[in-house]
Structure formats: C-alpha cells, structure tokens
Amino acid sequence: MKTPREVLLRRHRSIEPKLDTIRQKIRNVRLGAESKVSEGHVPATSGRFAELLELLRPFRFNLAGLGLTCLVILAFRVATPETSNPVIAKSAAPSPDVLAALQEKRRLYAELIEQSPAPSAHSPKPTAPKPRSERLDGRACV
Amino acid sequence: MACNEHLPVQEARAGEPDAWDTLFKRYQLPLYVYVFELVRDEQTSLDIVQETFVSASRYIHGLHEDEKFGSWLFSIAHQRCIQRWRKQNNEETSVEEQGDNSIDEADGPLDLLIKKEQEEIFMNLVHQLPLPQRSVLLLFFVEDFSLEEIASITGAQIGTVKSRMHYAKKAFRKLYEEQS
Numbered sequence A: 001m002k003t004p005r006e007v008l009l010r011r012h013r014s015i016e017p018k019l020d021t022i023r024q025k026i027r028n029v030r031l032g033a034e035s036k037v038s039e040g041h042v043p044a045t046s047g048r049f050a051e052l053l054e055l056l057r058p059f060r061f062n063l064a065g066l067g068l069t070c071l072v073i074l075a076f077r078v079a080t081p082e083t084s085n086p087v088i089a090k091s092a093a094p095s096p097d098v099l100a101a102l103q104e105k106r107r108l109y110a111e112l113i114e115q116s117p118a119p120s121a122h123s124p125k126p127t128a129p130k131p132r133s134e135r136l137d138g139r140a141c142v
Numbered sequence B: 001m002a003c004n005e006h007l008p009v010q011e012a013r014a015g016e017p018d019a020w021d022t023l024f025k026r027y028q029l030p031l032y033v034y035v036f037e038l039v040r041d042e043q044t045s046l047d048i049v050q051e052t053f054v055s056a057s058r059y060i061h062g063l064h065e066d067e068k069f070g071s072w073l074f075s076i077a078h079q080r081c082i083q084r085w086r087k088q089n090n091e092e093t094s095v096e097e098q099g100d101n102s103i104d105e106a107d108g109p110l111d112l113l114i115k116k117e118q119e120e121i122f123m124n125l126v127h128q129l130p131l132p133q134r135s136v137l138l139l140f141f142v143e144d145f146s147l148e149e150i151a152s153i154t155g156a157q158i159g160t161v162k163s164r165m166h167y168a169k170k171a172f173r174k175l176y177e178e179q180s
Helices: A004-011 A013-039 A046-079 A096-115 A132-137 B009-013 B017-039 B042-062 B066-088 B116-128 B131-143 B147-154 B158-179
Strands: none
Touching: A004 A013, A004 B017, A004 B116, A004 B131, A013 B017, A013 B042, B009 B017, B009 B042, B009 B066, B017 B042, B017 B066, B017 B131, B042 B066, B066 B131, B066 B147, B116 B131, B116 B158, B131 B147, B131 B158, B147 B158
C-alpha cells in the first residue's frame, strides 16, 4: 500500500536521468559562472557573464593565440635595451688630469705671447730716447 | 516534504553550486510530477522544469523566507504552466469559482493508501479532475503543502483554494469509492 505521493513519484521515476542532465547543465553553465563571480564579491550579473562566456567560447583558441602573441611582444620589448631612440649624449665632465693639462697649456701659451715681439698690427710703444752719448757713437760728426 | 528538513537556501543564495545541486535534486522529481500531471506532455514538462530552475537560480535574492523555498519554486513552475496553457489555448478556468470560507479544512483529510492494483484507478481519477482542482490536489499530494502555501503557489485567494480542495476531495473520494 502506498500513499498518493509515493504512487505519483514512482510512476515518473524513469524520467530522473533526464532531470539529472538538466540539473548538471544548469550547474555547469549558469552556476559555474556565478560561483566565480560571487568569489570576487561582484553582484549577480552572472547571467550575463555566463552568456558572454558562451558567446566567446567558439573563439577561445583565437583569443588565446592573440593573448600569447601580445605576451611575446611585451617580453621582447622588456628584454631588448633601448637603442633606437636618438639621444644626444652629454659630454662627460673633464677629468682633473685633463683640466691640469689644459691649464698648463694656457700658461705656456701666455708666456709665449709675452716673449715674442708684438706684431706690426700694434703700434710700437714709444720708448724713451737714448742718451746723446749713445746716439753719437753710431753716427759721423759734421 | 517535511517542513523540518534543512535546505541549504542561504548557501544557494551565496552562489554555492553544491547547495543548488542539493536543492534541485530534492525538488526535481516532485516538480516534474506536478508539471506533467498538469500539462500532460513529457518534453514540455522537462522544459518547464528547466526554466523553473534557471529562474530560481536567477531570482533567489527575491526570496526572503528560506523555509518557503519549496512553495516559491512550485509557484514559478505553476506560472510557467499557465503561460503554456495560454499559448496553446488550453482549457483554463477563467471563471473563478466562488471562494467559500465557510468550508472547514477539517472536512476530512484524504488519507489514501493505494494498493498496487488500484494505482491506475487513482491516476485516472486525478486526470479526470478539472485543472484548478487537479492543481490543488496535486500540490497537496506531492508536497503536502498547506492551504496558505497552495494559495500562494496558485495565486488564488485562500477561500478559493479551500473551495477547490473541498470539491476535489469530495469528487475524488466519490469516484474512488465507486471504482474501488
């Protein structure tokens, strides 16, 4: 003897595999996406998220390849030093030795200028006349 | 079926797939039975069950009393059945029978114990009932819902549900006695 509930459920027990399939499908498609969303504490727009995933599913390999290419390009840029950009290099500050050498040269040059007679471009400095006795030595008496 | 059973509704609301699995597994067959006995078509019934589960997972946040998950789920399924009926222009009670609040719920429980050889008779009797009465009786048989819960599921007034239940039990008892 069975209750009406038992009779009704037993009568339809054979449909359970199909119901299990539906349950699994909902779990995988809908609830799988929702659980990922809820972990990130994002409010339930997960239905749309699942739908977006379904939309992108046929292109998953293309998207993966694109992502991989971008990563390779990025890695290449990071690894290669920056040489292509023209950079005007500042001249390095001269070392103390070089400075000392330059100063020495300037000194010598200055000495050289003082020793050598002044070129004709410059008017001669007026000199004081020689004494009369010295002037008569080289000249005939009249 | 028991009101005391603990259902992981809170966990399901938090989005845990295992909780949903438990809930769906608990209700999938009773829900299917209810829907099938109303629409009498296997594929349509499976579609309605799937749509019901999807809706439930989407709108769980609208359920404020966790212990009413069962009646809430059946109310979604019931609405889906009505939509199908309207689409297919099936028999539908457009004229609401007069609710009768004077009908006492204690008009005798329908304690039935069915022998194996009487199961076909029982099923035929269920199918002979008009849809509104069939709906009420099925909800009572399958999940032992109270009159208030059945009113909530079917969207009818409590008096109307009482009336339907009264006449359903009466008709059922009469037919059952005649045939057995």
